[in-house]
Amino acid sequence: MKLKNLRIGNLIARLPIIQGGMAVKVSTAPLAAAVANEGCIGLIAGSGMGPLELKEEIRKARELSDGILGVNIMVAISEFKELVKIAVQEGIDLIVAGAGFSRDLFTIGRENNIEIVPIVSSVKLAKISEKLGASAIVVEGKEAGGHLGTDQPLKTLLEDIVEAVKIPVIGAGGIVEGQDIAEVINLGAAGVQMGSRFVLSEECEVDYEFKKLYLEAKADSTVLIDSPVGLPGRALKNAFIENLNSEQVFTGKKCNYLCLKKCSRRFCIFKALREARLGNMEDGLVFAGEKVHLLNDILPVKQIIKNLVDQVSDL
Numbered sequence: 001m002k003l004k005n006l007r008i009g010n011l012i013a014r015l016p017i018i019q020g021g022m023a024v025k026v027s028t029a030p031l032a033a034a035v036a037n038e039g040c041i042g043l044i045a046g047s048g049m050g051p052l053e054l055k056e057e058i059r060k061a062r063e064l065s066d067g068i069l070g071v072n073i074m075v076a077i078s079e080f081k082e083l084v085k086i087a088v089q090e091g092i093d094l095i096v097a098g099a100g101f102s103r104d105l106f107t108i109g110r111e112n113n114i115e116i117v118p119i120v121s122s123v124k125l126a127k128i129s130e131k132l133g134a135s136a137i138v139v140e141g142k143e144a145g146g147h148l149g150t151d152q153p154l155k156t157l158l159e160d161i162v163e164a165v166k167i168p169v170i171g172a173g174g175i176v177e178g179q180d181i182a183e184v185i186n187l188g189a190a191g192v193q194m195g196s197r198f199v200l201s202e203e204c205e206v207d208y209e210f211k212k213l214y215l216e217a218k219a220d221s222t223v224l225i226d227s228p229v230g231l232p233g234r235a236l237k238n239a240f241i242e243n244l245n246s247e248q249v250f251t252g253k254k255c256n257y258l259c260l261k262k263c264s265r266r267f268c269i270f271k272a273l274r275e276a277r278l279g280n281m282e283d284g285l286v287f288a289g290e291k292v293h294l295l296n297d298i299l300p301v302k303q304i305i306k307n308l309v310d311q312v313s314d315l
């Protein structure tokens with residue numbers, strides 16, 4: 001099987017692979033640029049960065065690549081609008097938005113010639129997105145790492161959603177090798193979004209302890225947690241998760257960050273994600289997809305993409 005281009009509005013990526021945005025500086029400029037340089041689409045995660053940091057990160061990525069670069073911003077965060085504004089000012093190619101739904105984003109996209117790609121997990125939201133002017137949608141199944149909007153497997157969702165809309169549908173969740181890409185494309189998807197595979201890249205800037213947890217993962221190592229965002233989140237078991245289960249985690253009522261529009265205050269999600277990124281497994285929340293145990297090497301992005309393309313072409 002040969003992989004085709006991925007067209008999202010006016011953008012054409014040579015390969016139908018998007019590197020998913022990963023919050024709190026898991027996907028930053030070096031990773032997104034390396035992916036874009038291979039003819040795929042690289043996403044910088046804006047969530048967990050301040051507006052100035054995001055601006056710098058976009059500029060850095062542009063210096064490293066003239067490929068297709070986007071941002072992923074969670075609708076649930078307080079700074080959503082400010083971060084979108086910065087991305088627009090910096091002339092980003094596309095905005096991918098999950099963990100909530102923003103109607104205003106489509107107007108901003110139309111007015112500024114930026115492709116808007118919401119992340120959805122239902123036929124209803126897929127249809128609404130198309131009607132509002134989405135250039136494509138990412139359909140994320142329950143296998144995905146990070147916040148989840150469904151308990152349904154990707155394949156079940158795809159079967160219904162590709163029938164329901166005409167815009168390109170991009171499958172995400174549990175895609176780690178060429179065989180997975182082929183299956184999703186055979187179900188009618190125009191492309192895939194992958195997160196976990198790109199964490200285990202040389203360009204991903206997280207601490208080695210974060211990557212080590214990925215490398216050591218077994219088939220039953222991921223768990224679902226109740227995120228303060230109000231959604232379940234898929235993460236790897238570690239000391240932090242044990243503390244969370246035994247309710248030993250700080251549940252302060254006072255908070256100066258106000259990083260989420262609505263927060264359950266069970267624990268501070270941004271602090272937990274930041275600690276993980278820095279390698280502190282006692283206090284760190286490590287998001288990862290359900291198939292992380294099938295990944296066992298840290299590779300340069302170039303090699304990751306080459307392997308995927310070779311695996312697909314052997315099918």
Ligand SMILES: Cc1cc2nc3c(=O)[nH]c(=O)nc-3n(C[C@H](O)[C@H](O)[C@H](O)COP(=O)(O)O)c2cc1C
Binds near residue numbers: 021072119146288289
């Ligand atoms: C560490 C990590 C952080 C993530 N952060 C975000 C995020 O900020 N926003 C978002 O929409 N998705 C986020 N995701 C989901 C990814 O963009 C992607 O859709 C998902 O990882 C796909 O599943 P996979 O890991 O099985 O490939 C995150 C995933 C991981 C593993």
